[in-house]
Amino acid sequence: xxxxxxxxxxxxxxxxxxxxxxxxxxxxxxxxxxxxxxxxxxxxxxxxxxxxxxxxxxxxxxxxxxxxxxxxxxxxxxxxxxxxxxxxxxxxxxxxxxxxxxxxxxxxxxxxxxxxxxxxxxxxxxxxxxxxxxxxxxxxxxxxxxxxxxxxxxxxxxxxxxxxxxxxxxxxxxxxxxxxxxxxxxxxxxxxxxxxxxxxxxxxxxxxxxxxxxxxxxxxxxxxxxxxxxxxxxxxxxxxxxxxxxxxxxxxxxxxxxxxxxxxxxxxxxxxxxxxxxxxxxxxxxxxxxxxxxxxxxxxxxxxxxxxxxxxxxxxxx
Amino acid sequence: xxxxxxxxxxxxxxxxxxxxxxxxxxxxxxxxxxxxxxxxxxxxxxxxxxxxxxxxxxxxxxxxxxxxxxxxxxxxxxxxxxxxxxxxxxxxxxxxxxxxxxxxxxxxxxxxxxxxxxxxxxxxxxxxxxxxxxxxxxxxxxxxxxxxxxxxxxxxxxxxxxxxxxxxxxxxxxxxxxxxxxxxxxxxxxxxxxxxxxxxxxxxxxxxxxxxxxxxxxxxxxxxxxxxxxxxxxxxxxxxxxxxxxxxxxxxxxxxxxxxxxxxxxxxxxxxxxxxxxxxxxxxxx
Numbered sequence: 001x002x003x004x005x006x007x008x009x010x011x012x013x014x015x016x017x018x019x020x021x022x023x024x025x026x027x028x029x030x031x032x033x034x035x036x037x038x039x040x041x042x043x044x045x046x047x048x049x050x051x052x053x054x055x056x057x058x059x060x061x062x063x064x065x066x067x068x069x070x071x072x073x074x075x076x077x078x079x080x081x082x083x084x085x086x087x088x089x090x091x092x093x094x095x096x097x098x099x100x101x102x103x104x105x106x107x108x109x110x111x112x113x114x115x116x117x118x119x120x121x122x123x124x125x126x127x128x129x130x131x132x133x134x135x136x137x138x139x140x141x142x143x144x145x146x147x148x149x150x151x152x153x154x155x156x157x158x159x160x161x162x163x164x165x166x167x168x169x170x171x172x173x174x175x176x177x178x179x180x181x182x183x184x185x186x187x188x189x190x191x192x193x194x195x196x197x198x199x200x201x202x203x204x205x206x207x208x209x210x211x212x213x214x215x216x217x218x219x220x221x222x223x224x225x226x227x228x229x230x231x232x233x234x235x236x237x238x239x240x241x242x243x244x245x246x247x248x249x250x251x252x253x254x255x256x257x258x259x260x261x262x263x264x265x266x267x268x269x270x271x272x273x274x275x276x277x278x279x280x281x282x283x284x285x286x287x288x289x290x291x292x293x294x295x296x297x298x299x300x301x302x303x304x305x306x307x308x309x310x311x312x313x314x315x316x317x318x
Numbered sequence: 319x320x321x322x323x324x325x326x327x328x329x330x331x332x333x334x335x336x337x338x339x340x341x342x343x344x345x346x347x348x349x350x351x352x353x354x355x356x357x358x359x360x361x362x363x364x365x366x367x368x369x370x371x372x373x374x375x376x377x378x379x380x381x382x383x384x385x386x387x388x389x390x391x392x393x394x395x396x397x398x399x400x401x402x403x404x405x406x407x408x409x410x411x412x413x414x415x416x417x418x419x420x421x422x423x424x425x426x427x428x429x430x431x432x433x434x435x436x437x438x439x440x441x442x443x444x445x446x447x448x449x450x451x452x453x454x455x456x457x458x459x460x461x462x463x464x465x466x467x468x469x470x471x472x473x474x475x476x477x478x479x480x481x482x483x484x485x486x487x488x489x490x491x492x493x494x495x496x497x498x499x500x501x502x503x504x505x506x507x508x509x510x511x512x513x514x515x516x517x518x519x520x521x522x523x524x525x526x527x528x529x530x531x532x533x534x535x536x537x538x539x540x541x542x543x544x545x546x547x548x549x550x551x552x553x554x555x556x557x558x559x560x561x562x563x564x565x566x567x568x569x570x571x572x573x574x575x576x577x578x579x580x581x582x583x584x585x586x587x588x589x590x591x592x593x594x595x596x597x598x599x600x601x602x603x604x
Contacts, residue, residue, distance in 0.1 A: 018439040026451050141579040143531045145538045146554060146572035149561055153569075157562045252444030256535050260558070270447065271539055274454040286451055290442050 117200025340584025410468025419479025
């Protein structure tokens with residue numbers, strides 16, 4: 001297992017290096033000249049030349065990349081061009097808010113999704129099953145930003161229970177903080193529930209028909225134990241892989257959701273840096289997202305291997 | 319080998335209710351989109367101050383927006399944009415992803431390794447962020463969004479093509495072609511590709527809905543269609559400010575998108591069940 005973990009860590013590192021090259025390459029073909037961006041459109045060409053030399057913009061592109069990458073390895077993410085602040089604290093503040101949103105949603109998606117999937121499988125072919133199918137179908141058929149607007153319409157405009165957007169730090173009070181978290185969470189959970197519940201349902205139905213479950217029932221074990229102990233453990237294997245993918249989707253969904261709800265997290269930082277051509281912030285943010293995504297996938301692989309010892313560790317990497 | 323093995327295996331059986339419903343919903347929407355300029359009750363882009371924020375009525379079936387434009391007419395014109403986005407982006411992903419997947423699955427070895435590891439890298443970034451990254455470097459325009467969405471979905475298409483190719487390569491007719499000393503290009507595109515189509519078409523039809531959703535999300539963020547376009551994502555973005563007073567402006571495009579995506583998904587799922595007997599028995603059981 002230790003060797004397997006080591007190899008997976010190495011491949012995560014390689015992927016991140018490749019993503020960093022990708023991010024740098026794409027943002028480097030930006031037609032806008034960085035020096036002009038800093039000095040303004042009508043800057044003195046002589047000044048622009050000086051700044052270009054100072055920023056090393058005339059060096060070959062691979063030298064610029066190495067300089068940038070080396071700084072990141074040393075923990076220096078650079079300075080935001082727009083806000084004239086170091087990116088690191090800005091980014092970590094945004095990430096911590098986004099991670100709160102993402103992890104609360106993720107836990108709810110896992111619990112509700114698996115619960116609905118199991119319930120649908122146990123009532124297979126009956127009204128509850130069909131209800132869950134239709135509900136989850138709707139969940140994925142509509143973009144998140146539309147659900148966000150529906151949630152705002154229902155909970156903020158009609159019922160008046162929740163604020164329609166914004167963010168309050170935890171320091172202002174737990175209730176106010178929570179209130180601003182509920183609407184985006186509901187949206188994210190509803191939009192991402194479908195994959196988990198559908199997969200849990202189908203694998204649960206399959207497992208419930210397998211001989212070993214019949215054997216467990218024949219032994220006279222109570223149905224609750226047959227379902228929870230025997231069937232669920234195996235049925236959850238594919239769900240775990242999908243949960244990891246869903247975490248990646250959540251990180252993507254957060255971009256849109258945070259914009260709709262004016263929630264100052266990573267997603268909004270990315271949209272803000274694009275709208276304002278703040279390249280260093282954009283590069284660092286996307287790199288961090290890729291890192292979170294890669295780690296989520298790694299954890300899923302490890303959980304999968306842990307739950308299912310039959311997996312050949314050395315082969316699963318290829 | 320023009321006819322496909324998978325199609326031959328599927329006997330002519332009645333279409334499932336799922337497939338029928340999907341075809342019905344989708345074809346009605348496609349038809350409405352195609353006929354939009356002729357059946358729209360009002361011009362989609364004429365601004366008129368007198369008719370601002372009218373609720374749905376017999377004259378304006380879905381009401382009017384903040385510029386006094388008929389929401390239903392805008393919706394119809396927007397159908398074309400959504401369909402064009404979904405189809406053109408998917409064609410781009412297919413055009414690039416299918417050859418990559420064929421090559422990876424046929425040549426194996428280093429080619430495979432290199433291509434699939436590159437796909438891993440692209441898939442290490444959530445699709446919407448990849449799209450944002452591509453769009454960050456140019457001023458927004460809807461065709462650029464379609465290209466970006468198409469590029470984002472190249473890796474998954476390449477992966478599916480590769481796995482289909484891997485299973486076809488071992489079949490006798492490919493060995494026969496090799497024995498006839500056919501070139502790799504012939505084998506890839508004349509022997510393997512025709513047999514890979516059924517699986518690829520199902521995958522592509524589901525990708526169309528992903529592309530529509532991603533494209534509308536990018537438009538919603540202001541990185542796609544620009545005003546006064548009636549792209550559904552943009553319509554929802556613009557209607558956000560009036561959600562309290564005129565919810566019909568935002569709800570209409572959202573519900574339309576829901577119908578279209580459900581319709582295409584039903585076709586994709588229905589076609590998958592028809593073409594993949596293994597999967598069919600599984601769903602029949604469960």
